[in-house]
């Protein structure tokens with residue numbers, strides 16, 4: 001088998017005959033002697049003439065291309081249950097892996113099913129009504145359902161990304177995610193995929209319980225066996241030997257519960273800053289060197305700058321996307337970004353955030369392990385305190401950096417509305433100063449980025465969990481709490497859809513072997 005790279009103009013999808021031709025040359029055989037050929041990766045290259053670069057695998061006669069086969073789901077109606085708290089990417093992919101292992105996943109989800117959830121998300125945007133159990137973070141599919149659906153991760157060494165991507169395709173995602181260097185799905189397609197996953201889990205014998213907010217986890221014993229009894233807010237309870245806790249980074253009540261039980265928790269760094277929103281046409285112009293043509297994908301960017309010992313970087317960039325309120329309780333303003341599969345809104349947005357490490361905000365040290373969580377929450381509340389609503393405090397970018405109040409604001413995609421505000425004052429000084437320096441530096445990397453046509457809005461704060469639930473690297477359980485498996489972004493072991501899904505698979509596989 002040989003692997004090689006070829007490039008084609010972006011409007012030209014290579015045909016099988018063309019691939020065989022090139023493959024034949026690479027293998028040193030005639031095209032008709034090429035047994036199999038396939039594209040394994042496609043990436044856009046805008047450095048010179050804009051082309052798609054394809055990585056291609058080819059096999060000569062007598063050889064085979066390596067296939068990746070996702071193990072089959074088993075019927076688990078009669079199998080021993082494993083409780084999964086949370087139906088985000090970590091919980092869903094843990095459940096799918098349990099089906100492969102012959103164990104019965106029972107999912108407890110505080111939010112609603114994805115269909116009902118859409119109405120709460122609409123009310124959040126249009127009427128500024130916050131439902132603490134059903135929003136952009138809580139509900140079926142977790143924080144990944146109404147998102148940009150970017151599927152790349154730097155942590156593929158955790159597991160095999162193909163297991164995640166191939167299952168997503170089987171549940172309705174486009175096949176392009178298997179080859180695109182920066183695959184994404186989009187919020188118009190994700191809810192249907194999430195529903196298909198649920199259907200598969202239930203058909204094979206798993207269970208889903210919506211509106212079940214877990215408020216307690218008790219160790220119980222019948223004299224012979226130890227079990228976990230999981231209590232829900234409505235008075236119901238579920239018992240099993242093993243519980244996978246995949247509650248995401250916004251489930252602050254779970255961290256508090258851990259602390260109240262005296263169970264281990266660790267402080268962890270996270271990142272905080274603003275969302276920057278530019279006209280997509282400007283980002284296209286910069287990234288495609290004024291060579292953008294209709295039909296080309298909305299351009300992305302990724303920026304990073306070290307300022308005064310801390311990284312300032314772009315986070316969850318959404319080309320052709322919109323800004324959304326990702327609050328989980330009344331009295332906060334938090335922003336994030338999402339997009340549809342076409343990525344065709346006139347805006348490009350990204351979090352521009354500064355790393356905050358334990359010890360960086362000594363005035364919060366009195367909160368111990370919750371220092372950064374309290375800090376995070378205080379900034380979210382300060383934003384709300386200023387606007388007294390879900391409207392986001394906002395400024396033009398250059399004004400923000402020059403500590404100058406803006407005269408009028410450009411249009412924004414943020415539906416709950418924006419409020420002209422001294423954002424430079426509302427952000428913690430250490431974060432603001434670093435953002436200011438970084439924004440100017442970004443313009444050297446993307447000339448034209450630093451412009452008053454762009455808007456900055458506060459606050460982007462749910463970048464990752466500010467707390468970690470420790471786990472034993474061998475058992476994957478909380479040390480001393482056998483059978484309790486912290487998992488995904490909320491536990492502090494993942495960030496993003498795919499790495500959370502991979503962590504779910506890892507943890508489920510560990511649970512199934514015990």
Ligand SMILES: Cc1cc2nc3c(=O)[nH]c(=O)nc-3n(C[C@H](O)[C@H](O)[C@H](O)COP(=O)(O)OP(=O)(O)OC[C@H]3O[C@@H](n4cnc5c(N)ncnc54)[C@H](O)[C@@H]3O)c2cc1C
Pocket residue numbers: 085086087088089090091108109110111136137138139140141142143144145146147148149150151152212213214215246247248249250251254316324326336337338487488489490494495496497498500501
């Ligand atoms: C608007 C938005 C856009 C995003 N875009 C992207 C993107 O394009 N690409 C990307 O990689 N990442 C993106 N992310 C981040 C990504 O969604 C998360 O990293 C990922 O969903 C984390 O997966 P998880 O399963 O660990 O947790 P979550 O997805 O947060 O899921 C946790 C689940 O647990 C449930 N839960 C919480 N507490 C309880 C409880 N006590 N009882 C019962 N259930 C509970 C919640 O309701 C939720 O459904 C985005 C996030 C948001 C908010």
